[in-house]
Amino acid sequence: MPLPGVTGYFSNFNIFSPVMTANVLTEQEIHCYHCGETCLNKKIHTEEKIFCCEGCKMVYSILNQSELCDYYNLNDNPGINQRIKVRGDKFAFLDDEKIKRELISFEDDQQIHVTFYLPQMHCSSCLYLLENLHRLNAGVISSKVNFTRKESEIVFIKEKTSLRKVAETLTSIGYEPYISLNDLKEKRPAIDRSMVYQLGVAGFAFGNIMLMSFPEYLGIDSTEVGLLNMFRWANFGLAIPVLLYSALPFYISSWKSLKHKFLNIDAPIALAVIITFIRSAFEVISGTGGGYFDSMTGIVFFMLAGRILQDKTYRQLSFERDYTSYFPIAISVIKDGQEIPTTLPDIKPGDTLLIHNEELIPADGILTRGKAFIDYSFVTGESLPVQKEMGEIVYAGGKQTEGNIEILVVKEVTQSYLTKLWNRDEFKQQEEINTTSFVHLLSRYFTYIVFAIAAGTVIYWQLHDPSRVWPAMTSIFIIACPCALFLSNTFTNGNILRILGRNRLYMRNAQTIEDMSRATHIVFDKTGTLTSTQEQDIVYDGIELNQEQLQLTAAISDQSNHPLSKALARHIGRKTAMDIQDFREVPGQGIEGRIGGEMIRLGSASFVTGQAIPQKGTSVFVRLGDTVYGHFSFSNHYREAIPALIHDLKKEYRLSVLSGDNTAEQETLQKLMGKNTTLLFHQKPEDKLQYIRFLQEQGEKVMMIGDGLNDAGALKQSDIGVAVAEQTNNFTPSSDAIIEAKQLSLLTRFIRLCRANRNIVVASFVMSIVYNVIGLYFAVQGTLSPVIAAILMPSSSLSILLLTYGSSSLIAKRLKL
Amino acid sequence: MSVIIILMIASISIAALFLIAFLWGVKSGQFEDDFSPSSRILFEDKPASTKTV
Numbered sequence: 001m002p003l004p005g006v007t008g009y010f011s012n013f014n015i016f017s018p019v020m021t022a023n024v025l026t027e028q029e030i031h032c033y034h035c036g037e038t039c040l041n042k043k044i045h046t047e048e049k050i051f052c053c054e055g056c057k058m059v060y061s062i063l064n065q066s067e068l069c070d071y072y073n074l075n076d077n078p079g080i081n082q083r084i085k086v087r088g089d090k091f092a093f094l095d096d097e098k099i100k101r102e103l104i105s106f107e108d109d110q111q112i113h114v115t116f117y118l119p120q121m122h123c124s125s126c127l128y129l130l131e132n133l134h135r136l137n138a139g140v141i142s143s144k145v146n147f148t149r150k151e152s153e154i155v156f157i158k159e160k161t162s163l164r165k166v167a168e169t170l171t172s173i174g175y176e177p178y179i180s181l182n183d184l185k186e187k188r189p190a191i192d193r194s195m196v197y198q199l200g201v202a203g204f205a206f207g208n209i210m211l212m213s214f215p216e217y218l219g220i221d222s223t224e225v226g227l228l229n230m231f232r233w234a235n236f237g238l239a240i241p242v243l244l245y246s247a248l249p250f251y252i253s254s255w256k257s258l259k260h261k262f263l264n265i266d267a268p269i270a271l272a273v274i275i276t277f278i279r280s281a282f283e284v285i286s287g288t289g290g291g292y293f294d295s296m297t298g299i300v301f302f303m304l305a306g307r308i309l310q311d312k313t314y315r316q317l318s319f320e321r322d323y324t325s326y327f328p329i330a331i332s333v334i335k336d337g338q339e340i341p342t343t344l345p346d347i348k349p350g351d352t353l354l355i356h357n358e359e360l361i362p363a364d365g366i367l368t369r370g371k372a373f374i375d376y377s378f379v380t381g382e383s384l385p386v387q388k389e390m391g392e393i394v395y396a397g398g399k400q401t402e403g404n405i406e407i408l409v410v411k412e413v414t415q416s417y418l419t420k421l422w423n424r425d426e427f428k429q430q431e432e433i434n435t436t437s438f439v440h441l442l443s444r445y446f447t448y449i450v451f452a453i454a455a456g457t458v459i460y461w462q463l464h465d466p467s468r469v470w471p472a473m474t475s476i477f478i479i480a481c482p483c484a485l486f487l488s489n490t491f492t493n494g495n496i497l498r499i500l501g502r503n504r505l506y507m508r509n510a511q512t513i514e515d516m517s518r519a520t521h522i523v524f525d526k527t528g529t530l531t532s533t534q535e536q537d538i539v540y541d542g543i544e545l546n547q548e549q550l551q552l553t554a555a556i557s558d559q560s561n562h563p564l565s566k567a568l569a570r571h572i573g574r575k576t577a578m579d580i581q582d583f584r585e586v587p588g589q590g591i592e593g594r595i596g597g598e599m600i601r602l603g604s605a606s607f608v609t610g611q612a613i614p615q616k617g618t619s620v621f622v623r624l625g626d627t628v629y630g631h632f633s634f635s636n637h638y639r640e641a642i643p644a645l646i647h648d649l650k651k652e653y654r655l656s657v658l659s660g661d662n663t664a665e666q667e668t669l670q671k672l673m674g675k676n677t678t679l680l681f682h683q684k685p686e687d688k689l690q691y692i693r694f695l696q697e698q699g700e701k702v703m704m705i706g707d708g709l710n711d712a713g714a715l716k717q718s719d720i721g722v723a724v725a726e727q728t729n730n731f732t733p734s735s736d737a738i739i740e741a742k743q744l745s746l747l748t749r750f751i752r753l754c755r756a757n758r759n760i761v762v763a764s765f766v767m768s769i770v771y772n773v774i775g776l777y778f779a780v781q782g783t784l785s786p787v788i789a790a791i792l793m794p795s796s797s798l799s800i801l802l803l804t805y806g807s808s809s810l811i812a813k814r815l816k817l
Numbered sequence: 818m819s820v821i822i823i824l825m826i827a828s829i830s831i832a833a834l835f836l837i838a839f840l841w842g843v844k845s846g847q848f849e850d851d852f853s854p855s856s857r858i859l860f861e862d863k864p865a866s867t868k869t870v
Contacts, residue, residue, distance in 0.1 A: 070860070074859075124852075124856035124859070127852075127853055127856050127857065128856075128860050131857070131860075145853050146846075146849070146850045146853065147850050147852040147853045147856075148849060148850045148851070148852065149850070193843050193844065196843050196848075197840055197843065200836055200839045200840055200843070201836065204832060204833070204835075204836040207832065208828075208829060208832055211828070212825070227821065230822070230825075234825065234829075
């Protein structure tokens, strides 16, 4: 489920994409100068600029005063819609010393450094404005944006401004900093760039050693012994940092795997690197040859490049989110009639919390004041807000949608119904050694064979010519390291990850590709995955409304921000701007307003007709003047691409659908999914997890496709969890992969590409064995000269690189990805 | 012969300079955000000094 579910806390979070609306300009429509949304009328304006709401106008006037209007020149309508106002004291918690200490990264007598996550950032205008923050707030010294991470590092003077004021300045121009409970935890580790450094060092050594090996290969004049020795020693010197620094990742990885009594592909590689170095060093010291330093550094260089390509993750996305990323950092606790901002971990049972409109409920509690309309869609998958009366229990994770409420906490945040799911022990697994990939299995057989050949060669030469035992054995290890397999694997994975990323399916890591190709059972979540939460199917039932009456209905419903009104207005398609008087919104009931003297009422049966009429599903009744005309019924809208996708998947996979919703749509769904699909309704998060486990116990490899917090447990439990996001900037629960909702239709093709991955790796492995056999032919005889190694190594590496890259790109092209 | 030694030292030092430049570039995060610098250069008015006081 996309954001609407939790927008309360992340208000105006990326849902309003101004970029999209700018494309549909028509002549009659007026667009807001700030955010580009269609304006109802020309009422809100400055001299010549028209705005959709007071909020947008306000931002414009702030920028105008500070002469920052270049903002509007860099891009058309770059602003963020300001229709939903941010509560004035929302950032009061930033005055709290304890919270402050957790958020700031540096502090001295004069200044404070802080990094804010600003999810609304989307274009160069944003960059311009945010880096000119000092012109809006005199206390700010500098603001430096990292666009990829949507962060800004702000430095400000303590005496002139405060953390809260900086956050409020940002909010006033539409860039509300997003601060979640997650920020309270340990600071994010700095990005590890050591492998890139190692690659740099290896590349440096490789290039220079190649250059300085030429005299040796081309046959230097035998009178120039001194010069020859100098080149050899220079190579020796250059190879040392590669051995001791650049090759470190291979040592570490093989050591880790050996500790777990598992032979992975890195172990024979590390062995080959060390043996090559020892043999080469021995040759140089004894003056018998130049060694294989160029091959050794080359191998390390290529393999590091492959590994970096494969591990290049999408840093702007997070695959590790848990509930703390959804929950606010602090909430208002009422003590002696006063609102005190308190961090979530400090909330104790017995505290009274004040939940403002559109805020998230952070802990399980009893409703003590106000009327609750709680949107649990993100948590349970129920698509409509639930009404709760005083005295009823409200669970953490829901979002209050209308008005403020107070709740009495009964359980701590970490003990609540929802968060308990995350604190399960099986989800706390530490980084594990990857033992499942078939590549390790292949490399293991490979290693056994190499050891067998080496042993045979040693025995043979021991009997015939003992002086050749040492050169023959070392050459075998040098030539027969599974680096070709390693290269083909990393480069294929890297390329496929890149192709998938281009199609907006983002994988957590390379192992995910293999997991995806192995899945046997696909489980779908319904709400937000099969159905779209941004659209709904609307059917009208009652006395026919003419065009004019429809327009009146649309004009009224467009006034409200309620999801149903929004959907209705969109469905009818408002064409003319009208003057509306006496507009009134009754929380949980409906809306009313007067147009040209006629009273129009939209809403629930009791609000519109005065009597309760039992309804199946959701309906909005319409009354124009004194006549109740009928009602619009709302139902879930299945994504357009779903039927075709299901049709394809049905042939190869067993399918299931888990829904937190009621059985209202069972028939439609069964027709869509086919007879053999298991459909389960009223599924709690815990039930979903159990169902996945049940399938796994029957030997299925389960791919779970879901969104929302309610699927989080199932996503983690499944062999591959795919989170669906309307936009990749939206929040998704932790998963192995994130797919953009529009791309779901391509799922079968994605899976096919993942399967091709394995074939490509195996094919290039076979090719590399051909090279190895050629090399071994020389090696077993003990006649592997450095020149042959120097030709064989780069040419085999490069040809494998071309083969893997070329074939994976070709297959992607065939699949039209 | 000695001229080759000088040439070799020269070539390795130049290569080392490039290596240092590369390492510095990685460390300063030049390869991470490829959007901001290219847009930033187009802005008319310069942002405030990013140096800390």
